[in-house]
Amino acid sequence: MTGTARILVLNCGSSSLKYQLFDGEQVVDKGVVERIGEPDGGPGDHAAALRSMAERVDLTGLAGVGHRVVHGGVRFAEPTLVTDQVVDEIERLVPLAPLHNPANLTGIAQARRLLPDVPQVAVFDTAFHRTLPPEQASYAIDADTAQRYGVRRYGFHGTSHAYVSRRTAAVLGRSPADVDVITLHLGNGASACAVAGGRSVATSMGLSPLEGLVMGTRSGDLDPAVVFHLERVAGWSSADVDRLLNQRSGLVGLAGAGDMREVLRRRDAGDPAARLAFDVYCARIRFYVGGYYALLGRVDAITFTAGVGENAAQVRAAALAGLDGLGIAVDPGRNDSGHGERRISPGDSPVQVWVVPTAEEYEIADQTRAVLGC
Structure with a gap:
């Protein structure tokens, strides 16, 4: 700042x-x-x-x-x-x-x-993602309808992704313009972002904060036909579906608890619903990491942030499990210990994995200063 x-x-x-x-x-x-x-x-x-x-x-x-x-x-x-x-x-x-x-x-x-x-x-929140290229910002629906009603991918958590990606470049000792990073903002709301040279080029949230990763109470990615199915078969209104997808889905829908700490406690106690919720949550993250790796072509680092990303070692390990072929690995000792900003990948890992605490208010203050010139 x-x-x-x-x-x-x-x-x-x-x-x-x-x-x-x-x-x-x-x-x-x-x-x-x-x-x-x-x-x-x-x-x-x-x-x-x-x-x-x-x-x-x-x-x-x-x-x-x-x-x-x-x-x-x-x-x-x-x-x-x-x-x-x-x-x-x-x-x-x-x-x-x-x-x-x-x-x-x-x-x-x-x-x-x-x-x-x-x-x-x-x-x-959306401003950082205004650099999305058309092929990432556009949905494959009637173009006139999309234009008239503003239907496109906007993305969210922009202040967090901006701060964390820039901070990741700093800990790598490089300029943001020279770094490609995948940032994972995992809190009650959750989103992934592919950042190439300091610019957002893909992100998981879309028209609204509902799309993408599994969240505390939100479903994330879903076949749109689920909405029509519930309207036809169950007689639900659009308000009923809205409440389901935003308030009764995600971790709380699968496990009955929206807080990852409680999901982990129940999982460790042998609760099959909590185990499934954890597995679905981590599998969705892994899917996006792999997709963004392919999109970027080269990844210098993957960074976890926000409440779950900063504190849930089990999530970090499971979300990146099986990606060794891409040069992505988590060191168990580093992952399970320490606090704050730290590297959790092995020393020789081609893709570094970091935990970087987010600082959205810091970013907002910094951007405010930039506007005011002070």
């Missing part, structure tokens, strides 16, 4: 507000306000949550506020200074991210009221 200015980063969810305050490179305050708008004791709305935060956090001398915005569509390929016109354009993207963009917009609106003299910057 360059510059020494104070930057406040806000990540506003439907019922939560996460924040980090940066003074130069240092995080000087951070926290989360939860249960916003809920009847059992949380702040009444996001305005109250921001006021509560402002009472506890020293916001003097701010150079800017960086906001996480999930969906930037095709319009926003870079972090952008917030204006009334930008707000209107983000609002027009709500149909593409109905669960996320409205909350992000609420955070922007309330922060502008609370800090009217401080410039605000929107940093988009």
Whole structure:
């Protein structure tokens, strides 16, 4: 990160507000306000949550506020200074991210009221993936329909993939422009990304964050005919299917638990459902790693990040098992020990495997500084 200015980063969810305050490179305050708008004791709305935060956090001398915005569509390929016109354009993207963009917009609106003299910057999850080539961004459906309704691959977790791929290049002692890396962001939401020379060239999430890897409650890749089948045979509505695929699928659908720690505990205790969930989860990752290896043609490193990626050694080992022929291997001793940023592949492995903790707020602060020139 360059510059020494104070930057406040806000990540506003439907019922939560996460924040980090940066003074130069240092995080000087951070926290989360939860249960916003809920009847059992949380702040009444996001305005109250921001006021509560402002009472506890020293916001003097701010150079800017960086906001996480999930969906930037095709319009926003870079972090952008917030204006009334930008707000209107983000609002027009709500149909593409109905669960996320409205909350992000609420955070922007309330922060502008609370800090009217401080410039605000929107940093988009999708922006890093605007470099996807047409053959990766396009779905094979009627082109006019796709154009009219914005049906294409957008990709998500962009701030994480950007930070982690750049950091991987740094630990390899090379420029991002000279490195090809596969980044695996494995949290409650999960996505893979192929990064060639610092640019996203393929990613597993698509029109929405539902596509791709198996997640805590989301299905990931699925035959679209499943939707029509449930509508015809079970009489389900589109809302019923939406709830199934977003809230009752993934690990929770297969094992009854969406937290990988609980899945591992049950698997180790001999639960066959948990064993299947683990195997499906890891097999999907391995499928994408192999595909992205073929796409890139050369891979310098594979990097695990986010809650599961950083902490679940069993997942890392199983996800890359059997890929020795591609020069990909995990050293058991390195994988099962240590914390933080570390290499977990053997010393002579052609493809290095790393764990790099993600720092999305750090990336948002960095991009905010770049926009503001501070």
